[in-house]
Amino acid sequence: MTSQREIHISTQGRGTYDLTGEVQSAVRESGVEVGMCNVFVRHTSASLGLCENADPAVMRDLETFMSRIAPDGDPANTHTAEGPDDMPAHIRSIITHADLNLPVRNGRCDLGTWQGVYLWEHRHAPHQRKVTVTVTG
Amino acid sequence: MTSQREIHISTQGRGTYDLTGEVQSAVRESGVEVGMCNVFVRHTSASLGLCENADPAVMRDLETFMSRIAPDGDPANTHTAEGPDDMPAHIRSIITHADLNLPVRNGRCDLGTWQGVYLWEHRHAPHQRKVTVTVTG
Amino acid sequence: MTSQREIHISTQGRGTYDLTGEVQSAVRESGVEVGMCNVFVRHTSASLGLCENADPAVMRDLETFMSRIAPDGDPANTHTAEGPDDMPAHIRSIITHADLNLPVRNGRCDLGTWQGVYLWEHRHAPHQRKVTVTVTG
Numbered sequence: 362m363t364s365q366r367e368i369h370i371s372t373q374g375r376g377t378y379d380l381t382g383e384v385q386s387a388v389r390e391s392g393v394e395v396g397m398c399n400v401f402v403r404h405t406s407a408s409l410g411l412c413e414n415a416d417p418a419v420m421r422d423l424e425t426f427m428s429r430i431a432p433d434g435d436p437a438n439t440h441t442a443e444g445p446d447d448m449p450a451h452i453r454s455i456i457t458h459a460d461l462n463l464p465v466r467n468g469r470c471d472l473g474t475w476q477g478v479y480l481w482e483h484r485h486a487p488h489q490r491k492v493t494v495t496v497t498g
Numbered sequence: 499m500t501s502q503r504e505i506h507i508s509t510q511g512r513g514t515y516d517l518t519g520e521v522q523s524a525v526r527e528s529g530v531e532v533g534m535c536n537v538f539v540r541h542t543s544a545s546l547g548l549c550e551n552a553d554p555a556v557m558r559d560l561e562t563f564m565s566r567i568a569p570d571g572d573p574a575n576t577h578t579a580e581g582p583d584d585m586p587a588h589i590r591s592i593i594t595h596a597d598l599n600l601p602v603r604n605g606r607c608d609l610g611t612w613q614g615v616y617l618w619e620h621r622h623a624p625h626q627r628k629v630t631v632t633v634t635g
Numbered sequence: 636m637t638s639q640r641e642i643h644i645s646t647q648g649r650g651t652y653d654l655t656g657e658v659q660s661a662v663r664e665s666g667v668e669v670g671m672c673n674v675f676v677r678h679t680s681a682s683l684g685l686c687e688n689a690d691p692a693v694m695r696d697l698e699t700f701m702s703r704i705a706p707d708g709d710p711a712n713t714h715t716a717e718g719p720d721d722m723p724a725h726i727r728s729i730i731t732h733a734d735l736n737l738p739v740r741n742g743r744c745d746l747g748t749w750q751g752v753y754l755w756e757h758r759h760a761p762h763q764r765k766v767t768v769t770v771t772g
């Protein structure tokens with residue numbers, strides 16, 4: 362049994378957006394009790410992460426980390442057609458995740474207590490992002 | 499057919515722990531001959547990696563690399579409630595993997611010669627870690 | 636239904652190799668209309684990435700980024716048996732991806748407009764690389 366749906370997210374620019382509720386809804390509506398849930402982002406300048414979901418300081422510190430290793434406006438970048446955050450967005454995407462694969466147990470993604478599913482928008486401008494959720498079991 | 503089991507690992511603090519044998523056992527006991535094996539860690543301060551399994555120097559060098567890009571006690575971090583290795587553990591987790599998805603062939607994970615499945619404990623204190631293995635096919 | 640095939644890639648040394656066409660062929664030939672496609676590299680010194688597929692400057696800038704955080708000949712590395720690019724290849728592999736998991740919809744991987752599937756060879760010498768494609772649905 363495979364169930365698939367698309368989630369649309371209107372981002373307000375760089376930052377993290379909690380998708381945990383929508384992903385759990387997709388699993389619940391699929392009727393799958395035991396199986397797998399794939400979350401996939403169809404972009405190369407936004408990505409996914411399983412992050413600590415309790416303290417907003419974690420997200421701020423992740424941004425600080427990324428800004429240090431892949432700073433906006435880095436003169437080393439040559440792919441700059443869309444601005445100083447164009448190439449850093451690709452780098453941030455490639456060292457995080459386009460796909461997350463979560464075990465389904467008892468009809469829900471069997472996340473740990475502190476794990477949330479986040480979309481990570483790496484561009485400063487607002488974007489329309491599409492995420493595909495596929496539940497199998 | 500979906501088969502699921504949980505592996506419990508008592509870590510002795512930061513370092514890598516070879517799970518290859520336990521993952522292969524889970525596949526063997528599932529009876530799946532061709533399919534997929536998902537390994538999932540239910541934490542945000544420990545992660546998974548497919549590493550070179552022959553030379554212990556690889557693990558030491560990976561630690562050196564991580565210590566350089568995400569050092570303990572980094573004054574840039576504000577999420578420090580659990581100590582100087584709290585935020586670095588989240589960073590290390592997010593740039594490595596919470597899930598690994600391995601093809602199953604002839605009744606086992608079809609790994610390359612040098613690939614081992616490792617849990618990576620990023621905290622210095624010993625922890626109880628849970629990993630879910632889901633085999634489908 | 637599970638369908639599995641191996642792709643062999645003769646790399647010419649460090650760089651990216653577009654596998655999108657071969658992966659889409661594997662999905663088409665599997666006959667799966669809705670499901671999942673797993674792409675898995677059986678090595679620890681080559682990896683996979685979903686990259687921007689239009690501007691070659693992206694790949695050059697990714698190389699610049701990797702060279703900065705994991706430089707060849709880094710004196711911090713002790714795992715150097717195969718040369719100055721040995722350990723950097725492992726580091727690059729572990730912070731990118733050994734597996735990609737792509738939703739299948741209407742008989743093809745449902746990639747975004749700018750997403751291509753790339754093998755990333757991290758060694759300077761040419762290598763024979765094996766990638767397993769597993770399609771389920």
